[in-house]
Every structure is written in C-alpha cells, then in structure tokens.
Amino acid sequence: MRLHDRVFLLLGGTGGIGKALLDALARAGIHVIVASRHPERVGHREKVSPVCLDLAAADLDQQLVRLSDAYPDIDSVIHCAGQNRFSGLENMSVAELDAQLGVNLRSAMLVARHFAPKFEKAGSGALVFVGSTFGSIGFPGYTAYCATKFGLRGFTEALRRELADTAVQVVYVAPRATATEMNPEVVNELNRALGNSVDTPETVASEILKAMENGDRRRFLGWPEKLFVVINGILPRLVDNAMLKKLPLIQRFLNGGRLL
Template identity: 40%
Template sequence: MKAAQTRVLLTGAGGGIGTAAANALAAAGSALLLAGRSAGQLAAQARALRQRHPAAQIEWHAGDLRKEIDIHALSARAEAQECNVVIHCAGTPQFGPLGDCGIDTMTNVLQTNLLAPMALTRALLPHMRGLPRAQVIFLGSALGAIGLPGFSVYCAGKFGLRGFAQALRRELADTGVRVQYLAPRSTRTAFNDAAVEAYNRATGTAMDSPEHVARALVRMMENESAETFLGFPEKIAARLNGLAPVALDGAFAKHRRSLGGHAAHHPIHDDKEMKNAH
C-alpha cells in the first residue's frame, strides 16, 4: 500500500530504528499509532512528530507487550484507530558468550523479540482479516538467517520470528493480509552498545544508520515484498547459510576469537543466582 493509504501501528516506536521509522512514515503520509513502554517518551515523540509533520495524524499508546492484558489493550486501540498495517519494531538486545546469559535474560529476550510479536499478531488478526487489505511487517535481523557467535539467544529469537513470518505468510496467502520480513544488519543505535561496536570493529562488520533502515521499511511497505535483507555481504551470507550452513562454520573464527577466547568454557550463571550473590 502507498503510505498515504496506511494507518500504522508501530511497536518499539521510541527505539533507535523505531524513532527513525516513525519520522519516515509520517513524512511519507502514514497515520501513526506509536506503541512503547514509556508514556512520557511516547507523548514527547508524538508532539515532536506533529511539529515536524503538521499534516500527520499521530496517536500513541503505552504498554508492556510481555503482558497479555497490555497486548489485548493495544490490539483494541489499533482496531479503534482502524490500523491496516502493523510494524513489529520492538526488541531487546543480547550479546556475549552464552555463559554470560542467565535464564532471566533468555526469557526476556525471547518474550520481547519473538513471543510478543506473535501474540500481538494473533490478537490483531481478526481485525486485519476483515479489512480489504492489510500488512504485517516484522522487523527481523540478518541474524534471523545467520547464526553468529556471541548472539546465540538473540539469533534464536530472530530465527524463530523469521520462521513465524514465513509460515504465516503462506497461511494467509489467500487473504488480504500481506506478511513481510525486513532483515537489517547491525545498526548504529543505542541497541548496540560499546561491546557490540568493538566486536563489529574487530570483525569488520559494517553498520547502517537507523534512517537507512527506516527508508527501506517504507519502501517495503509500499512495494509489499515478502522478505528483504539489507547490506552486503549479509544478504549473500544469508542465502549461502540457508543452502549450506555447515560450509560457513569456518568463516566465523574471527568472530569467535573476538568474544575474548572464553566462549567455549565460560561458567554458566542464572540471573537470580547472580543477583543473590551481590
């Protein structure tokens, strides 16, 4: 759909890519329902967008998508706003050896990056199937197709999200609901902390600006392509990894070494145990 025809529910609107996406969508003519956890941040973001784009329709809704009650509240608000596009942009990072990642962190990453968009999509589906045309766009990652040392739990969530999007796209192929998956590579936002930036420098990993990803997101919404990977060599690596994943194992020695050489034998701690120890 052309942006001027869309009423977009944008989750994770206050994040780095979310902020850039909200600005790009408003500039292109989309009406927006911004969603995130902080009411104050969303209210300020909405005011700024209205000042920057006076013709844009901007609303907001605060809630925690890890909670079922908040998912249903947001779904009802999106239906009331007659949203015909949902863009799942909310996410949380994870980086480091698996031994540094406790159960609480694993649970939070998978709930936020995988279960929340699945549950919200399920809640919205009756409304969206009742529309002449609708779109569900998942902001995934190149790491939804490439298992990268240091991102094991994050990859698990993004691999799952890509599989969910692919299966749902095929499930809804005879309806008016288009399901899409956008896979950026590493992006220059606060989502990637100093440790990730150092890892990227050590491994020669390029990073894109959030504005670059936002422009790609608007293009994808308008051209309705099923799946798009951003960046080279990431888009080639994603294809190769799909065809012959074991053949690429040796290509990640530099990434493995850049974790500090202790990824294989680092002790495993539970988050609650760590909290009790301090």
C-alpha cells in the same frame, strides 16, 4: 501498498530503527499510533498518537484488545521492538532469556494473532516484522537473540503462507548491523574489529518502507550479508569454518575486550 492511505501501529517507535520510522512517517503526514512502555518519550506531533503498551506483559493480548478498541482504524502494524544482549549463554540469566523471548518473539506472535483476523475481515492490512541477519545466521555471543530472530523469520514465513489466500500483506525485513543505542560500546568495537559495515537507522527505516510500498514478502539488507544468508542456508559448513577463524576475536570481546 500506498502508505498514505494507512493508519499505522508502530511498536518500538521510541528508539533506533523505530524512531527513524516514526520520523519518516510523521514527515509524510501519515497517522501513526506509537505504542511503548514510555509513551512520554514520543513527544507531540501532528497525527502521532502515543499510547502505553507493554510487549513483555503477561496480559499483552488483553492490552491489544483495548488498544484496537480505542483505535479501530488501525490497518497496518510495524513490529520493530526488540531486545538483545551480547553475552555467552552461560552468563545469561533466566530473566534475560525470558525477556528476549517475550519481546522479540512472543509479542510478535500475539500481535499477529490479534490483528490478522481483523485485517482479513476488512479485506486489507499489513503486518510488518523487523528481524535480523542473525535470524538466518547464528552468531557467537547472540545465542538467545538468534533463537528469537530465527523463530520470528519462521513465524512470518508460516503466517504468510497461512494467509496466502487473503489480502493481508506479511513482510519480513532483516537488517544487518545497525547503529542504535541498543548496542553497547563493546559491540561497536567488535564490529570495527571484524570490519562489519553498519547501517544507520534511517537507512534501515527507508528500506522497510520501500519493502511495504513494493509489496515485498521479505527483504534482507546489506552486502555481503545477503550472500552469507544464502551460503549459510545451502552450505552452512563454509560459514562454520569462517566463524571458527573469527572465534578468538569474538571471544576476546565476550570477555570484555581482554585477551584469553
């Protein structure tokens, strides 16, 4: 698809990957509506329209109606908002679990529910969802995050097949570890200890835009992460055993860097 012909709704555009996406789209002179709980953080740029939207709100469906009434030309949506917390499950509060389910999964479903019929009727449109390698590989300390990203991957796959006889493009992009402010220092230290490669938000943003331009259905980022996704799907016990060897190190960081 040609990006310059589109009017984008960007969800999660005030930090990390979303900000890098906004910068790239704005530099290209593309019209972007940036929806955020804190639209004042977007700043003033040509063809960039900040709007207030709370993805965790109970009335998100009604907010989406008002938003699309105000901006009826929206024909592409990038959902890259997300929440996570590196923690053992027993230390997660109900509110924290609900927040991740609400922002990472429920909001994506409601956004697609709202815009897919509009795009289908218009005869074109794109729904782009930013997932994670942890949407294919369960990782200790990220049980809730993995659950939401596994759910997002399954949702986009089903939605793509549901809309297969329409002109609506459904794209799922799964980054690996990315250097964003969402990661606390303990996670940065864990990645270094495990020898994990970490991408910049700009690298991920570039890959998302390439996936859209190329008409990709799904794109997994990073090597060997792409290989691990395949192995985990075919021979999960191999990944179980590899994770078991790393578990003492992971548990150390789950306990604040203290040795068990």
